[in-house]
Amino acid sequence: MAKVFEGVKVLDFTWAGVGPITTKYLADYGATVVRVESKTRPCILRTTPPYKDAVPGVDRAAYFAIYSPNKYSVTINMNHPKGIELVKRLITWADVVAESFTTGVMEKWGLSYEEIKKIKPDIIMYRTNMQGHSGPCCSLPGTGVNLVGLTGFAHLCGWSDRLPSQPYGPYTDSIAPRFGAAVLIAALDYRRRTGKGQLLDMSQFEAGVNFLAPLMLDYFVNQRVADRVGNYCPYTAPHNAYRCRGQDRWCTIAVGSNDDWQSFCRVIGNPSWTGDGKFSTILGRKENELELDRLVEGWTIKHSAEEVMALMQVGGVATGIVETIQDLFQDPQLKHRNHFWVMNHKEMGPFPHLGQAAVLSETPAQPRMPSPCLGEHNEYVCREILGMPEAEFDQLLVEGVFD
């Protein structure tokens, strides 16, 4: 099967979420991606639970492994002059240098864009951090979990009469990689045609706000400050997550048009309350939404979430199970789509890596290699990729160039 990015070489200094998710697109579609890591300061994804069998270990952390199939790992001692020298040789090899440190880290190593360009004039340097590489906040440390606050998603998650809810995890880390990868691939194409590399600077804050763009327009035009409103939808009801039979089981129901409402009533057997004038119009349903929600839940609670979804979908109503993390691994649709790539990981055994969210008819993404153990490819990268003689590699090893 053809590999889209066959021959594209990426030297990947990224860590945490955004960078590794971005370079995953390149790796899964055939690029050679070499992660530069450190044993002294391992990537935070390698030191975050969950671990295989709950036993901590840099090669047992799912968070790292899910984004790292098809990638190589080297551990280079960046405090050793020969470490920097080795990195510079890899830059000569690479088409793309990717990094996601706060401003100053690459510069400290003498690896600013200007310096890298001297080594490889047509290099594409992809940089991403919290707030970009200029401005008063460019060096402020933080993670995507902080950005969920700064970008406004936390304010918008939860119920109006409660504290904001923090959406799980570093939510903006799921947004930024899409914008980043699209531009990075465009830059690769541009370079292929023109021979010119360039510097890409991605602020995860700026990317995140793009997912709230209409609300920002609403503020600038109408001076409205959007608030969290639970699961309510401004122009329709019923629209919520409803409790189903079982322990903390839920389903969503989203009734849109009046036709949807008729279908919904048919599915639940047209009980008498659905004929009440209070609920026959959309304005009535919105006005009496709390009461309506209680009545809807009076029906859902008698059924399992799976039953509610099946009955409603047959009746043509948008409904779904609120899937727990256990449900996700049993979801027949995700299975059908090959959402998880099970490969034999060196330390964890058979492990479901994250696949790709699209199927390309000619060049589907392929699981070729499980996520690497920390520093697994030090020798491979030096000997096979750089063509280093064995004696030289052994010498570097002895001198402590590998971390």
Next chain:
Amino acid sequence: MSQLPLEGHHVLDLTDDKGFLCGRILGDLGCDVIKIEKPGGDPSRRIGPFYKDIPDPKKSLYWFAYNANKRGITLNIESEDGKEIFKKLVKKANFVIESFPPGYMDNLGLGYSSLSQINPAIILTSITPFGQTGPYSHYRASDLVEMGMCGLLYLCGDPDLPPVRISFPQAYLHGGAEAAVQTMVAHYYRETTGQGQWVDVSIQQAAFLATFNAPWFWELNQVILKRAGAWRTGLTTGVLQRQIWPCKDGYINFPVYGGALGARTNRRLAEWMDKEGMSDDFLRGIDWDTFDMGQVTQKVWSHMERLIEKFFQAHTKEELYSEALRLNIMIYPVSTAKDIAEDKQLETREYWLQVEHPELRESLTYPGAAVQASLTPIGIRRRAPLIGEHNEEIYNELGLSRGDLVILKEAGVI
């Protein structure tokens, strides 16, 4: 003179709100994107909010935001004339994006196999709730349904209330942005081989990315993570650890990290609290270099939480964030739209764009590009199209006369 990377490429965008963002991103990268609507306008123009709260299909701010950098035509692709015109457009196009239910395009004779016969290099990107095939492929969906089925909903909200979504719909934006990347992958392949292909995007899978490592707590540890509101789930000790704190005029985001990651922040915050007389002997006695959130007991944490909460409540968001910036520590505001609009960092980086809306006789402020590219700068070159705004221009490019257009309009084709 800089050039946008995809200049000279043409996109036919048939999507509704499930896929707007895909075309928007391709447009940002330089494509000429033609948004194709049904005669009378796309139903997605009814999505609010609206300019000056006037619920008019020409004034949807949702439409504005995600259809900028596109031209617009109306075309009924279900009519025979419409199909023929569409096929002519496909001949000159590089991309087609659509978000109809699976099978719809095929039934019209406009599926991938037909389009690729007209133009073998065409890339057809299909964005659907669950993908083109599989047991749920014909299920009806919405943002809320997708957020439930991708796994994020269950992980968000207060434990005593239903799982909750982000109040502004997100799932379709994940689908659209994901589709843009996958389309670019197909584009790169086409540019090197001349071969187009069909890109089949699942919104459920795209939104799944926002669950991060959570599902693997089940896979590796057989633990089901639960929603924890302003607190944090997934800690090994089971300690309820706060992430969101009330302050004087709103909320603060401050997840406490232990170890090397959190040591500087925690030490400097403790010193700052001490300086203002809001610490105690216990807090002063903590060695932050060895402090480990993974080991902390609920009793110790509750004591710390009370002190920190009191301190935050004595300060505004602005005071806390500007001092955090000075101290270089990880304390962030929970921003509202107003805070984001007034953010100094965004202002310094000239993030906001002014986009002319001649029909409104003013320019509106839009969020800027997600990526600053040194050679190929990305921005908004044109506002979103009005209904059928470029019919004459585009149909003329196709060789249709004004007389033809009158006939097609009368027949309800355009």
